[in-house]
Amino acid sequence: MKVISDVNDGGFLKRINPGMLLIIGLFIIGIVLRIWQYAANRSLWLDEAKLALNILHSSFAALTQPLDYDQSAPLLFLFIQKTIIIVLGNSEFALRLFPLVAGILSLFLMYKAVKKYLRGTSVYIAMALVCLSSALIYYSSENKQYASDALFTLVLLLAVFPCLQDGAKPKSYILLTAAGLIAIWMSHPAVFVLAGIGIVLIILPLLKKDWKNILWPFLICLFWLMNLAFLYLFSLRSTAANKALNPYWKISFMPILPWNNWGWFGTFFEGILQHFDLPFIAVSAVLLLVGCISIFLRNWRSGLVLILPTVAAMLASGLRLYPFRGRLLIFLLPIVFFFIAEGIERIRGTLANYNRFVASFIGAALALLLLAQPVVIAIDGLKNPNMREHIRPIVEYVSHNKRAADVVYIYYGAKPAFLYYAPFYGFKDSDYKVGVMARSEPEKYLKDIDTLRSNERVWFVFSHVIGNGKINEEQYYIIRLNEIGRKIDEFSTPGAIVYLYDLKGRSTKLR
DSSP states (O other): HHHHHHHHHTHHHHHHHHHHHHHHHHHHHHHHHHHHHHHTTTOOOHHOOOOOOOHHOTTTTTGOOGGGOOOOOHHHHOOOOOHHHHHSSSSSEEEETTHHHHHHHHHHHHHHHHHOOOTTTTHHHHHHHHHHOOHHHHHTTSSSHHHHHHHHHHHHHHHHHGGGSSTOOHHHHHHHHHHHHHHHHOOOTHHHHHHHHHHHHHHHHHHHHGGGSSSSHHHHHHHHHHHHOOOHHIIIHHHHHHTTTHHGGGGSSSSSSGGGHHHHHHHHHHHHHHHHTTHHHHHHHHHHHHHHHHHHHHHHHHHHHHHHHHHHHHHHHHTSSSSSGGGGGGGHHHHHHHHHHHHHHHHHHHHHHTTHHHHHHHHHHHHHHHHHHHHHHHHHOOOOOOSOOOOOHHHHHHHHHHHHEEEEEOOOOGGHHHHGGGGGGGGGGGGEEOOOOOOTTTTHHHHHTTTTTTTEEEEEEEEEOOOSSSSSSHHHHHHHHHHEEEEEEEEEEEEEEEEEEEEEEEOOOOO
């Protein structure tokens, strides 16, 4: 009866202050944006399809071995994805379900974390940044582990916070240990967060000469190291031995001797901020630096826990163990938002000592400056969800319009996605030919086309086209096809296209 009377007399509403209404509104916006992108049900793009093929065609035991197509993902993440496919069946919605859940859970954990690590208006700014982040929205509907990487960064930051306080209880250390053990199996970059946590936990009792409680940090780190060693022997050893991706990531490795290439740091930090869609790079960088210093000065324990994962990732990059680039750094994005929000609040708070109105105006202006672009991108995402490489309609179109004697030629960049969708539309291995990959020798593409010269109708399917090398490979194909054949049909979708050519009848010599 008391609850009913509270509602009737407005007591319940009175307890919801404007700040809480803002947080609830941000939660709703963040969840809707993630579900909206998920509901767009775009086709699997190259990397998603590569991982999906491994999940579909490998047993649980086989997933512990090196994955095909030079893929790598945390073992427990793979097991979860495999289980979902077994239970719900093979579909894009099923493959992206766990990343969506991870993305939504991250919003709630972010709120719990910012209340512990931040203060004042920085709580609302950080929440607005994470809810509107186009990177976190997108990766919450991708069949990859990046959304859960960000989730476990937040899990660990929450788990360690009670252990940073004086008089931490054994229960807090036990929960942190368990969170770390799970995180190691769920997220590769979680080891960088754990490295920072371990260093701080060991430093604390040493500085205070608290010999009674020094055992806990060492035991926790020992458990984590043993778990990591077991995981390495069980799964990561074969992954670490795979050097196939090193050429792709080579520019992402920090120079181990920084003075040999100071420019690398500026270029890559700028690239990271751009990848995370943070506008006004110089302003974002200044706020990031101010926030980093501010948190450290206010609470050096929390500051180190937040700073050291980036340092650890950079050192691993210098040792060529982990590329410091783009989507592989999504796990740091919540921390980046911590620092930026703190930077705005520190500037506002400092200016408030002189003029509250000016302080409030500048704080609001900085927040709006950083949030304007994410808002515009979010609104555009509602109108035009990111479809990336939407090859599924292409495969369907070819299936419905293909004649028995037609040849289907798959550009090598489209191969993984086409292989994933082929069974849905009745394609057998003998129904198509996959083209050569010859980025450094494009003349081989011409020879590949020449083998099809006797066919009256040939479908050329393109997706994930390489256009940043010597040539734009799709255009290179088309120029030659127009020389030796006649275009009959064309059908395109975002990030994918198919051409139908008649290659019979002309006799142009190969260039």
